[in-house]
Amino acid sequence: MSRVWNFSAGPAVLPEEVLRQAADEMLDWHGSGMSVMEMSHRGKEFISIIEEAEADLRELLAIPSGYRVLFMQGGAIAENAIIPMNLLGTRRAADYVVTGSWSAKSEKEARKYGEVNIAASSQAGGCTTVPAMAGWKLSPDPAYVFTCTNETIGGVEYPFEPDLAQIGRGDVPVVADMSSNILSRVIDVSRYGLIFGGAQKNIGPAGVTLVVVRDDLIGHAMPHCPTAFDFRIVADNHSMYNTPPTYAIYVAGLVFRWLKRQGGVAAIEARNVAKAKLLYDFLDGSGFYENRVDPACRSRMNVPFFLGDEALNDTFLAEAKAAGLLQLKGHKSVGGMRASIYNAMPIEGVQALVDFLRDFAARKG
Amino acid sequence: MSRVWNFSAGPAVLPEEVLRQAADEMLDWHGSGMSVMEMSHRGKEFISIIEEAEADLRELLAIPSGYRVLFMQGGAIAENAIIPMNLLGTRRAADYVVTGSWSAKSEKEARKYGEVNIAASSQAGGCTTVPAMAGWKLSPDPAYVFTCTNETIGGVEYPFEPDLAQIGRGDVPVVADMSSNILSRVIDVSRYGLIFGGAQKNIGPAGVTLVVVRDDLIGHAMPHCPTAFDFRIVADNHSMYNTPPTYAIYVAGLVFRWLKRQGGVAAIEARNVAKAKLLYDFLDGSGFYENRVDPACRSRMNVPFFLGDEALNDTFLAEAKAAGLLQLKGHKSVGGMRASIYNAMPIEGVQALVDFLRDFAARKG
Numbered sequence: 001m002s003r004v005w006n007f008s009a010g011p012a013v014l015p016e017e018v019l020r021q022a023a024d025e026m027l028d029w030h031g032s033g034m035s036v037m038e039m040s041h042r043g044k045e046f047i048s049i050i051e052e053a054e055a056d057l058r059e060l061l062a063i064p065s066g067y068r069v070l071f072m073q074g075g076a077i078a079e080n081a082i083i084p085m086n087l088l089g090t091r092r093a094a095d096y097v098v099t100g101s102w103s104a105k106s107e108k109e110a111r112k113y114g115e116v117n118i119a120a121s122s123q124a125g126g127c128t129t130v131p132a133m134a135g136w137k138l139s140p141d142p143a144y145v146f147t148c149t150n151e152t153i154g155g156v157e158y159p160f161e162p163d164l165a166q167i168g169r170g171d172v173p174v175v176a177d178m179s180s181n182i183l184s185r186v187i188d189v190s191r192y193g194l195i196f197g198g199a200q201k202n203i204g205p206a207g208v209t210l211v212v213v214r215d216d217l218i219g220h221a222m223p224h225c226p227t228a229f230d231f232r233i234v235a236d237n238h239s240m241y242n243t244p245p246t247y248a249i250y251v252a253g254l255v256f257r258w259l260k261r262q263g264g265v266a267a268i269e270a271r272n273v274a275k276a277k278l279l280y281d282f283l284d285g286s287g288f289y290e291n292r293v294d295p296a297c298r299s300r301m302n303v304p305f306f307l308g309d310e311a312l313n314d315t316f317l318a319e320a321k322a323a324g325l326l327q328l329k330g331h332k333s334v335g336g337m338r339a340s341i342y343n344a345m346p347i348e349g350v351q352a353l354v355d356f357l358r359d360f361a362a363r364k365g
Numbered sequence: 366m367s368r369v370w371n372f373s374a375g376p377a378v379l380p381e382e383v384l385r386q387a388a389d390e391m392l393d394w395h396g397s398g399m400s401v402m403e404m405s406h407r408g409k410e411f412i413s414i415i416e417e418a419e420a421d422l423r424e425l426l427a428i429p430s431g432y433r434v435l436f437m438q439g440g441a442i443a444e445n446a447i448i449p450m451n452l453l454g455t456r457r458a459a460d461y462v463v464t465g466s467w468s469a470k471s472e473k474e475a476r477k478y479g480e481v482n483i484a485a486s487s488q489a490g491g492c493t494t495v496p497a498m499a500g501w502k503l504s505p506d507p508a509y510v511f512t513c514t515n516e517t518i519g520g521v522e523y524p525f526e527p528d529l530a531q532i533g534r535g536d537v538p539v540v541a542d543m544s545s546n547i548l549s550r551v552i553d554v555s556r557y558g559l560i561f562g563g564a565q566k567n568i569g570p571a572g573v574t575l576v577v578v579r580d581d582l583i584g585h586a587m588p589h590c591p592t593a594f595d596f597r598i599v600a601d602n603h604s605m606y607n608t609p610p611t612y613a614i615y616v617a618g619l620v621f622r623w624l625k626r627q628g629g630v631a632a633i634e635a636r637n638v639a640k641a642k643l644l645y646d647f648l649d650g651s652g653f654y655e656n657r658v659d660p661a662c663r664s665r666m667n668v669p670f671f672l673g674d675e676a677l678n679d680t681f682l683a684e685a686k687a688a689g690l691l692q693l694k695g696h697k698s699v700g701g702m703r704a705s706i707y708n709a710m711p712i713e714g715v716q717a718l719v720d721f722l723r724d725f726a727a728r729k730g
Contacts, residue, residue: 002393002398003392003393003398003399004397004398004399006398006399006403008403008404008405008408009405010405010608011402011403011404011405011406011608011611012403013399013403014400014402014403016392019391019392019400019402020391020392022391023388023389023391023392024388026384026385026387026388026391027368027381027384027385027388028367028368032369033367033368033369033371033689033691034368034369034371034378034691035379035384037376037379037384037569037570037571037616038371038373038376038377038378038379039373039376040373040374040375040376040692041376041571043373043692073438073439073440073443073572073610074438074439074443074591074593074594074607075438075593075607075608076607077592077593077606077607077608078438078439078591078593078594078607080591080592080593081591081592081593081594082591085589085591109591109592112588112589112591113589198607198608200608200611204402205402205610205611205612206402206406206608206609206610206611206612207438207572207573207609207610207611207612207613208572223477224450224477224478224589226439226443226445226446226447226450226474226477227442227445227446227474228439228440228442228443228445228446229439229443229446241442242439242440242441242442242443242563243375243376243440243442243563243565243571244571244572245438245570245571245572245610245613246376246565246570246571246572247570247571247572247612247613248572248610248612248613251402324398326398326399327405327408
């Protein structure tokens with residue numbers, strides 16, 4: 001089979017030229033006589049790979065000095081525990097903004113490690129929007145305010161960057177789970193205390209977790225925080241206290257370089273805006289498909305939608321697959337369909353989806 | 366450069382045919398039109414990959430029913446915390462046998478989670494041997510006895526399988542860190558309560574951690590154990606509570622199949638015995654090189670040695686590299702040299718090393 005259009009929510013499509021390069025270099029990286037998988041993480045070859053990956057990421061996100069970049073393991077779900085274990089060492093409570101499945105999971109996990117205050121929630125309305133910051137009720141002295149800037153399952157994305165100074169709480173660090181929208185849009189890192197994300201959407205293969213953390217938030221781990229997940233230890237050892245997931249970091253580095261060749265984050269954001277507009281405009285005008293998210297908070301990355309006749313779901317998926325459009329089934333907690341259109345999905349893929357959607361609706365709608 | 370002889374302690378050499386297959390399948394796995402890196406972990410393609418990997422591993426190690434196989438993240442160093450967090454939930458103390466750097470690190474980490482008793486230690490003699498089991502002093506009611514069956518840094522390997530029934534304590538589960546010798550020799554899994562290992566020596570790429578755990582040891586996690594690392598949660602979700610390191614698991618599966626093609630663990634053990642004998646016999650008879658480990662406990666996987674004249678170390682490493690023999694520098698805590706000769710190192714590589722060693726000694730010794 002030739003390559004397909006892969007709309008998986010993650011692990012997800014990667015740039016084809018990244019995959020080609022990885023295949024080409026598999027047995028012999030840059031004349032070293034070794035695969036990247038076979039290299040000691042302490043050898044000069046791999047050190048050059050991880051250092052270039054970090055430098056490229058810093059350039060892409062314009063990460064200011066005063067922030068450390070950590071390559072960790074366990075994905076965003078492990079970070080749901082690792083973050084409170086690191087940040088609640090000297091504080092009692094943390095505040096959470098709940099906008100969907102992922103932030104709900106995060107706040108539940110945090111309760112193991114301290115007091116959790118729900119600063120704002122859109123759960124009453126089914127998590128189809130992001131509560132305006134003016135209404136966030138912070139606790140008196142939270143260690144941080146937790147946000148999930150893009151809810152992969154619900155398809156809800158923050159249309160603003162949380163800036164707590166606007167509500168007079170600029171002293172409180174914002175933690176952001178950006179697993180599914182990091183590197184897809186320009187952000188101002190200085191607004192956050194900590195940004196994290198599993199790699200398997202916009203960064204690279206599953207198995208590496210990216211953490212960007214401000215210096216002053218490092219060094220406060222709780223006594224029972226595993227050493228391997230103590231930000232102080234990870235930072236001081238340049239992400240090599242334990243053996244890092246070397247190959248996943250290498251592929252992430254290839255993705256960063258690909259992104260630079262695309263023109264960087266601003267350029268990819270413009271394409272992401274165009275891709276999302278193409279799909280949402282079609283859905284809205286179709287008279288057959290429906291996206292139920294607050295239009296102001298629709299995700300550019302994950303587009304859940306429903307058919308006008310849900311009895312056609314299985315037929316839809318079978319025909320889509322036959323047309324080379326894969327992994328369109330919605331998350332079981334939401335139902336319907338979901339198209340994830342991350343950085344590596346070209347507009348041609350979105351156009352192919354729209355063409356299929358139009359044809360299907362014309363025949364069955 | 367052509368492929369080299371890579372003696373890295375880990376990440377380490379992989380079978381060349383595994384790397385070739387991974388490269389060939391990079392853009393399109395089995396006609397799916399996707400790279401394994403791009404597949405949803407919940408799709409039928411990846412499910413078939415992880416199920417086959419587990420089935421092959423069970424066959425290779427003859428894992429009895431009543432044991433679960435978990436694919437986790439964080440490496441052996443994270444397990445140093447994860448294991449006590451899971452096994453000390455209902456007990457107060459655990460016993461540790463210290464035979465080198467890795468078991469020492471493990472017992473230090475465990476102290477965060479409970480009382481640690483040193484059942485036996487070879488530290489007084491510089492960790493060059495394994496204390497005979499008859500001398501192990503277990504505490505009254507330990508949750509487990511921790512062992513590291515091969516010390517990668519010191520080059521010390523258990524010449525016996527711990528069988529606590531022999532000292533009248535068959536009720537106590539043995540935990541074994543087999544990171545650097547798993548799948549290199551036939552073991553009797555039923556003697557252990559839990560076996561674990563980072564993948565980056567004999568299994569596959571760094572980033573996946575293998576845990577084989579007896580059913581009765583699952584379900585006792587401490588309250589502050591991160592959900593992602595709770596054996597109950599990981600087992601009930603078939604290692605997919607969080608997104609698993611899919612590509613690393615895929616490559617591990619290719620290594621398992623390669624190992625089956627080699628004839629399985631007994632066949633590879635015979636080769637490992639031959640490789641180790643070739644190298645140790647040469648070192649012992651050389652009159653120039655020296656291995657300082659108790660001959661009964663010499664590792665078949667990691668062979669540390671010293672030159673007769675340590676002033677020649679840099680020259681030795683430079684000439685070895687020029688001859689295509691890489692990563693021979695000893696761990697900084699030990700000094701000298703170290704040749705790691707895992708499953709994927711063919712005897713031709715060991716012979717090339719011996720030839721070089723002989724030639725170097727003849728010229729410089």
